[in-house]
Amino acid sequence: MPRLTPTRTLIALALLGLAATTAVLLGSGPTHAEDSAQAEGPRPALTVATTQPQRGNVTQRLPANGNVAAWQEASIGAEVSGLRLTDVRVNVGDTVRAGQVLATFAPETIEADVAQARASLLEARAAQAEAQANADRANTLSASGALSQQQIQQYATGAQTAQARVAAAQAALNAQQLRLKHTQVLAPDSGVISARTATVGAVVGAGTELFRMVRKGRLEWRAEVTSSELPRIRPGAKAVVTAASGAQVEGTVRMLAPTVDPQTRNALVYVDLPAHPEIRAGMFARGEFLLGERDALLVPLSAVVVRDGFSHVFEVGTDSRVAMHRVQTGERSGERVAITSGLAPQARIVARGGAFLNDGDLVRVQAAPAADSAPKEAAAPVPQAQAASK
Template sequence: MNHLTLKPLTLGLLAAALMGLGALGMWMAQPSAAQTTPAEVLNTAPSAAKPALTVALTQARSGLLPIKLAANGNVAAWQEASIGTEVGGLRVAELHANVGDSVQKGQLLASFATDSVKADVALARAAVAEAQANALEAAANAERARAVQGSGALSAQQINQYLTQEQTAKARVASTQAQLDAQLLRLKQTQVLAPDNGILSSRSATVGAVLGAGSELFKLIRQGRLEWRGEVTSAELGRIRVGTAVLVTAPGGAQTKGRVRMLAPTVDAASRNGLVYVDLLETGKAATAQAFKPGMFARGEFELGQSAALSVPQTAVVVRDGFSTVYRVGADHRVSQLKVQTGRVQGDAIEIQSGVKPEDQLVASGGSFLSEGDLVRVVESSKPNSAPAQAAPAQEASK
C-alpha cells in the first residue's frame, strides 16, 4: 500500500523536472535583453498595444462669432384699444364681429336698437320747427317797431320788448337745433365702428343686453402689432440700444425677427431688472401670427455684434464631473485630457475661451469613450456628429 501511495508523487516530480529543462532550453535559445536594440523595442511596442478608439482630428479655428444676449419675457399687444358704448340705456340689437376677426377702420362691429332714439330725434326736429316759427314772428314785430321808433307811435319800453323777443327767439332756435344735433349724434352712436385696423382680442357684449354708457364691448389689438417685452438686468440694459436686432423664439420653437423700439426709463426696485420693448416685425405673416399670442412667454436673443474667438466642433467637447474637457492627441497617438472654458455656441461650433492652443491636435468626436493616456488610431476623416468607430481587433488590423 505504501508503494501505491508514493507512485503519483514520483510521477509529478519527474514531470516538473522535464518542464524546467524545457524552459531552460528556450531561454538559452533567445537573445538576452542586453542584446535587444532600442529600435527593436519601439517597433515591437505599438504592435503589442491595442488602440482604444479610431478617431479623426480637428483643431481650434479662429473666426468671428456673434455676441448675443439672451433674455426672457412676455409677448403683448403693441396697443390694445377698448371699444365701448357711448350711449346708455339701449339694447344690443346685433353683433357683427367676433373674437379673432381682422377688422378695418370704420367697420361696423355692433348695432343698438334705434326706436327710442329716432323718437327723440323727431321731437327735436319739431322743437326746431316751432322755434323757427316763433323766431319769424318775433323778427317781424321787431322790424315794425324799428320802423316807428322815431314817430312816437310806440313807447321806448314797447320797442325794447319787441327787440328783446327777437333775440330770444333766435337763441331758442339755436338751442333746439343743438338738441337736434345731440339726438342725431346718439342715433349715429347706435352703430359701433372699429376705431382702427386690427384684430379683436375679446368680446364682452351679448345680443339683447341693455348697457350703460361706457360699457366695454370689444378689445382691439391695434394694427395687429405685437411686441415682446424682454426682461434684462440693470447691467445688461446699458449694452442694448434702440434699433438692436432681436431673434424671438416662441415656446413651440417658431422664431421671428424683432427690433428694439424702446428701453424702459426705470428699473424695478425689487428685481433690479428693466424691460426692453421689441417690435415683432413679422406678425403680419399667418405662421408668425399663429405662433405668437399676447400673454405668451417667449425667449429672445439680442444681437450685439461680433468678436474674434477660437472655436471647435461641439462634438469635440466632453462634459465630465461638471467640467468641459477636450482630448489632445500627442505624437505617440496617446491622448491627454485638457480642461477648457467654453463660451458662445454658433451652429455646430462652440467657443473655447481658454485651455487650448490653435496648433493642438484634438479628438473631433468620441471623447466620452476615452480616458487619460489611451492609445488611439487616427484616420483622415470622420463624420463629427456620428458615433466613432471602435478599433478593430489586433488580428484584423494586421491583415
C-alpha cells in the first residue's frame, strides 16, 4: 500500500470537509423554503379588478329568420293569340314605368281585320240609312191609306234592325282595334323586371307569360316567429335585417299573418324593406325586432364566463376568495350585457380574467387608481434681480 505524503493528506481532508459542508447546506435548504412559504400563507391565483353591476336601459330584441321576397309580383302576358313577337325592349333587372312598351307583336294580321271591320261598319251604316228613309216615307203615306199598317210597321222594324246592325259592326271594329292595341305589351305598373320568357320570333297564345315584374321595386322580409312571441310584435315596429353579405337595413313591420302554421307553430311577420343593392328577392336573411327599452342590471361582457353551456360570473368575497354564480343573460348594450337572474345588485364581481379562475380561488384585488389630491402649483419664475443677488 503506497504511503500518503503530507500534501496528499491535506488535500484529502479538504475534500472531505467540502463534501460535509455541501451536504449540510442541501439538507437545510428545503426546510428554510418551506418555513418561508408557511409563514407567508397561500398565494393568490390571480390579480383581478372588480366591478359592480349597474342599472341601465337596454333595447329589447327578438331575433328571427326568414326569406326576402317581392312585396307583390305582376305577371305580364300576351293578350292576343297567334301573333309573332317582333321586338322585346326590356331585360331582367331593368326598371320600367307604368305604361312603358315592353314588347311588340306583328300587327299586319290585325290591321287587316280592323280594315274589314271598318268596311262592314260603313256597309251597315249605308243599309241603316236606306232602311230609315223607307220607314220615313211609309210614315208620310200612312194618312193616304196607300200602305197598310202592317207594311208601315215592317218598314219601321227594318230601320231598327239596320240600326242594330250598325251597332254590332261598330262593336266588331272596336274589338279589332283593341286587339291592335294589344300588339304592344305595356307595363301595368312601375317596378323592376324579375323574369323574362319573351323571345323575338316566337308565336305565343293568349295568356302566355312574357315577363314578371316586382311592383314598385318593393321588397319585404317574411320573418318566422313562434306563436308565443307573436303578441310582442306590433305593426309599425322597427326591425334590423342582416343579409348573407353582412349588409344591414332597417325595415318596418307592415302586418302580421292572421294564421299560424299548424306544422311548425310559427307565424309570418311581413317587414317592408328599403331598396338596397345587396338585398334581393329570394335571399335568406336574419334579423332582430326592436321592441322598445327596459331597465336592467348590466355587467361588462368580459365579466361573463361561459362554462358547460351556461353563463357564470365570479363574485369576490370579503376573504378575497371568489364564488362562481350561474346567471341568466339578456340583451346586449354595447360592451355590456343584461343579467336577468342569479346576481345581486350589490355584488362585487371580477371584471375580466374569470376564464382563468375556479370556484373558491384566492385572488388579489387590484387597488383602484388614486386620484390626485390637488394639482401641483407651477413654480414661479425667479426674477433676474433676485437671481443676480443670490
